[in-house]
Amino acid sequence: MREKQLTLRQFLLLDHRQHALDKDLIFLLEDIATSCRIISNHVRSGAFVGNLGSAGSTNIQGETQKQMDVLANEEFVRHCSNCGRVAALVSEEVDEVYWLKANPEAGDYLVYFDPLDGSSNLELNLSVGSIFSVVRIAHAIDASDDRSVLRAGHEQVCAGYSVYGPSTSLVVTTGTGVNGFTHQQGTGEFRLTHPDMRIPEETSEFAINASRYKLWDAPIQRYFDECIAGEDGPRGKTFNMRWVASMVAEVHRILTRGGVFLYPCDDGNRADGGKLRLMYEANPMGMIIEQAGGAASTGTERIMDVTPTSHHQRVAVILGSKSEVALLEQYHADSRY
Numbered sequence: 001m002r003e004k005q006l007t008l009r010q011f012l013l014l015d016h017r018q019h020a021l022d023k024d025l026i027f028l029l030e031d032i033a034t035s036c037r038i039i040s041n042h043v044r045s046g047a048f049v050g051n052l053g054s055a056g057s058t059n060i061q062g063e064t065q066k067q068m069d070v071l072a073n074e075e076f077v078r079h080c081s082n083c084g085r086v087a088a089l090v091s092e093e094v095d096e097v098y099w100l101k102a103n104p105e106a107g108d109y110l111v112y113f114d115p116l117d118g119s120s121n122l123e124l125n126l127s128v129g130s131i132f133s134v135v136r137i138a139h140a141i142d143a144s145d146d147r148s149v150l151r152a153g154h155e156q157v158c159a160g161y162s163v164y165g166p167s168t169s170l171v172v173t174t175g176t177g178v179n180g181f182t183h184q185q186g187t188g189e190f191r192l193t194h195p196d197m198r199i200p201e202e203t204s205e206f207a208i209n210a211s212r213y214k215l216w217d218a219p220i221q222r223y224f225d226e227c228i229a230g231e232d233g234p235r236g237k238t239f240n241m242r243w244v245a246s247m248v249a250e251v252h253r254i255l256t257r258g259g260v261f262l263y264p265c266d267d268g269n270r271a272d273g274g275k276l277r278l279m280y281e282a283n284p285m286g287m288i289i290e291q292a293g294g295a296a297s298t299g300t301e302r303i304m305d306v307t308p309t310s311h312h313q314r315v316a317v318i319l320g321s322k323s324e325v326a327l328l329e330q331y332h333a334d335s336r337y
Helices: 008-019 023-049 067-080 119-124 210-215 218-228 247-257 278-291 322-335
Strands: 054-058 064-066 086-091 109-117 128-136 156-164 168-173 178-184 189-194 205-207 240-242 260-263 295-297 317-320
Touching (some): 008 023, 008 178, 008 189, 023 128, 023 168, 064 067, 064 119, 067 086, 067 119, 067 128, 086 278, 109 278, 128 278, 156 247, 168 189, 168 247, 168 278, 205 247, 247 278, 247 317, 260 322, 278 295, 278 317, 295 322, 317 322
Parallel strands (some): 086 109, 205 240, 205 260
Antiparallel strands (some): 054 064, 128 156, 156 168, 168 178, 178 189, 295 317
């Protein structure tokens, strides 16, 4: 008989004892887990209550908002506001920073989140998810200046995501590895089902939107061409290509069986700096991938070392198995000479 899996709370309390995990962070992570559980229910029941369509508005990114984007954002704000140590919330869906404390102090938290990643897939019944990141500030900051939330990825103390698919998954790192939990229907609990998730260094699978081929820079075209050349090409093996158009689904697959995910800067998004947002997409996923033994890069530098200039900043993203990310960085370096 299989041993009963730890609940999220049991796991976090064990992390508290073994690695001195801050108790306030435990409370915050439980609030985030509650948000994800409720959002999952919204997604599952959306077709019955008419919440899957457009909200008739656009977000700060200029993207059409789904009703579910708005609902998911409201859930994150409502539940993350419960923790008295949270100084500010930074959401993909809202231009301004939500300041919860007038005088943020050392030890307070900043929470960054994409409340519903991949929402364009909702009406197709494909996997979507939420992404979040937590930074603990070392010094008091100025709540009257939104630039106070501009923190490099290496300052994160926690990152995670939830996938709303056949089951609801919650994947979390607090800086000591990556662990996956699954929501148990009927109990309301997340249980540890995927302990110590690790990414294989080698892979034969990659994920990219191939329809943008003509827009890519030469290093990305070179990598793609070599992968699809198969056993007769320079890589000497067959690669499989995947594309779900949901970053959480792509990263979850990589954590489960390896691979590399690419959303590069190209001629179609170069003016914006790329497609994916640094603070609440690239940074948290970068931390998760690195904690699982992988690598995360823009092609020219480590994602978590990028100095942010805006809380809605976009960057190129290449992440997954170390060997593939290293090869892509080498191709970018070669193209500069």
